Amino acid sequence: MNAPVRFVAKNMRLDLRLIAGMVAPGARVLDIGSGDGSLIDHLYRTHGCDARGIEIDMAEVTRSVAHGLPVMHGDADSDLAQYPDDAFDYVILSRTLQAVERPREVLRQMLRIGRHAIVSFPNFGHWQVRWQLLWSGRMPMTSVWARPWHETPNIHPCTIRDFVQLCADEGYVIERWLAVDEAGQRAPWRRFMGMANLFGEQALFQLRKR
Amino acid sequence: MDQSASPLATVVHQHAVFTDGLLLDCGVVLARLEVAYRTYGRLNAARSNAILVCHALTGDQYVAEPHPVTGKPGWWEAVVGPGRPIDTDRYFVICANVLGGCMGSTGPRSQRDDAPDGVLWGIDFPPVTIRDMVRAQKRLVEHLGIERLFAVVGGSMGGMQVLQWAATYPGHVFAAVPVATAAYHSAQNIAFNEVGRQAIFADPDWESGRYWDSGKIPARGLAVARMVAHITYLSEQALTRKFGRRLRGGASLSMFGDMFEVESYLQHQGSTFVNRFDANSYLTITRAMDYFDLVADSQGDLSAAFRDTPTRFCLISFTSDWLFPTAESRAVARALNRAAANVSFVEIASDKGHDAFLLDEPDFHRTLAGFLAGCAEHAGLPA
Numbered sequence: 001m002n003a004p005v006r007f008v009a010k011n012m013r014l015d016l017r018l019i020a021g022m023v024a025p026g027a028r029v030l031d032i033g034s035g036d037g038s039l040i041d042h043l044y045r046t047h048g049c050d051a052r053g054i055e056i057d058m059a060e061v062t063r064s065v066a067h068g069l070p071v072m073h074g075d076a077d078s079d080l081a082q083y084p085d086d087a088f089d090y091v092i093l094s095r096t097l098q099a100v101e102r103p104r105e106v107l108r109q110m111l112r113i114g115r116h117a118i119v120s121f122p123n124f125g126h127w128q129v130r131w132q133l134l135w136s137g138r139m140p141m142t143s144v145w146a147r148p149w150h151e152t153p154n155i156h157p158c159t160i161r162d163f164v165q166l167c168a169d170e171g172y173v174i175e176r177w178l179a180v181d182e183a184g185q186r187a188p189w190r191r192f193m194g195m196a197n198l199f200g201e202q203a204l205f206q207l208r209k210r
Numbered sequence: 211m212d213q214s215a216s217p218l219a220t221v222v223h224q225h226a227v228f229t230d231g232l233l234l235d236c237g238v239v240l241a242r243l244e245v246a247y248r249t250y251g252r253l254n255a256a257r258s259n260a261i262l263v264c265h266a267l268t269g270d271q272y273v274a275e276p277h278p279v280t281g282k283p284g285w286w287e288a289v290v291g292p293g294r295p296i297d298t299d300r301y302f303v304i305c306a307n308v309l310g311g312c313m314g315s316t317g318p319r320s321q322r323d324d325a326p327d328g329v330l331w332g333i334d335f336p337p338v339t340i341r342d343m344v345r346a347q348k349r350l351v352e353h354l355g356i357e358r359l360f361a362v363v364g365g366s367m368g369g370m371q372v373l374q375w376a377a378t379y380p381g382h383v384f385a386a387v388p389v390a391t392a393a394y395h396s397a398q399n400i401a402f403n404e405v406g407r408q409a410i411f412a413d414p415d416w417e418s419g420r421y422w423d424s425g426k427i428p429a430r431g432l433a434v435a436r437m438v439a440h441i442t443y444l445s446e447q448a449l450t451r452k453f454g455r456r457l458r459g460g461a462s463l464s465m466f467g468d469m470f471e472v473e474s475y476l477q478h479q480g481s482t483f484v485n486r487f488d489a490n491s492y493l494t495i496t497r498a499m500d501y502f503d504l505v506a507d508s509q510g511d512l513s514a515a516f517r518d519t520p521t522r523f524c525l526i527s528f529t530s531d532w533l534f535p536t537a538e539s540r541a542v543a544r545a546l547n548r549a550a551a552n553v554s555f556v557e558i559a560s561d562k563g564h565d566a567f568l569l570d571e572p573d574f575h576r577t578l579a580g581f582l583a584g585c586a587e588h589a590g591l592p593a
Contacts, residue, residue, distance in 0.1 A: 072553055
């Protein structure tokens, strides 16, 4: 996992806005994979949060710190274990879960060090993905899943249903969730997970421990 | 090698005197403490914009002005000055010569406080620690009327002092920037220091540390110590880039007294060093570095040294630094995470080795400036 993970950079502002809307003002926040630091900057400036970041791409880390943002070089798989229990109110993993080595362990760590976890990921259950695989018999290439199979850092893709199942297995409470379509609009299938899994290009979940 | 060095020039340094006694870690009380220092910029009315810069092993307080002995530019002029990363138009910068040093602070060249006038400490100067150095700096900072430092910044041994400041006086340090440093001196680093010390001991002019009596200095031993140390400050790439296998003055190797450029360079480094540094200080300060172990001081868990710290940290390391490698900075960053501290951690790409922190490294300078600016905002310093 050397390349920074960017799925739909054009939707960054939307993703940021949706996640920021879930975070209570003044909260302690850890953003895993903080990129250029725009989310933690936003949370500090508009929500008064104590927001910090971890980022694996050193150029992004340098840029963030040079902008005065508290970011450390590290990665989700090995650095979360260093934090004490309940160090944060929210731990955010935006569009990175599918690229970590051990997604289940990363989620466990997130909910150990934070009271809430906010996780967004691209949905592999989207109809275009299903259709391409069925029709061409080859790995899907869509605007969201834009890299060929041999170059993608996304080693653990999942569908919305897969993720919900993992939460059930691990005993996590889904406090909120929503699916977002390609244009970044909230998908209208809030009540019907099967529809969201078919038409939502990305999903956003807020979890806590039971 | 030209070893016709004369004893150190006598220069009067700006200093503060403390006569209420400084209790050292070794148990000895220094009855009289002198701390030589320089300041740059202006302290604001709220006394909230002070940055303490901590110097490395052979550095001194002349950070951002010509050195009074050598006439060379200040050792961190690239970093400290108007419009520089540590901007003296905005911050009040203090730098003190370390306890045990030879640029005016109490050290082996000072008069003994328990003996008649004119008797110098020499090798009887008590062993000091990094924490003792920091205690002496704290006296100076209080003397200057500053309750809380906005930041403490330093590289190498200076970085050790930064970590010690944050661990010893957490409420008095708003931001800490330990650069190219570690929570303890590694066995390898102790080994290199020991080679340097043995070179000094082996010089007949050292005279068991009483070289002043004969008016000589152990120039050969001190120069060798400097040469060994200097190799550790550079990277293999940097040596290759600067010198390769080039010969000084000749195009091809004739085997008759030819000198490689790298040899000539090291000899120059050694011989100029002896004119500005005292051998007994070198012994004292290298020992202080070797003693430094913040992990052992915290019963094996470094995070305990920073439990509930309010200080904001920025750790910076360099890719080609093999004296204080990135892994050691990362270990400190992780310990700070365990203490739930606010920590930034950056590794700067550079092929210049440990010396990179003293040189022109734009990414390092941007990082330092940005971190301080961000902290200034959090501290409510006026822009």
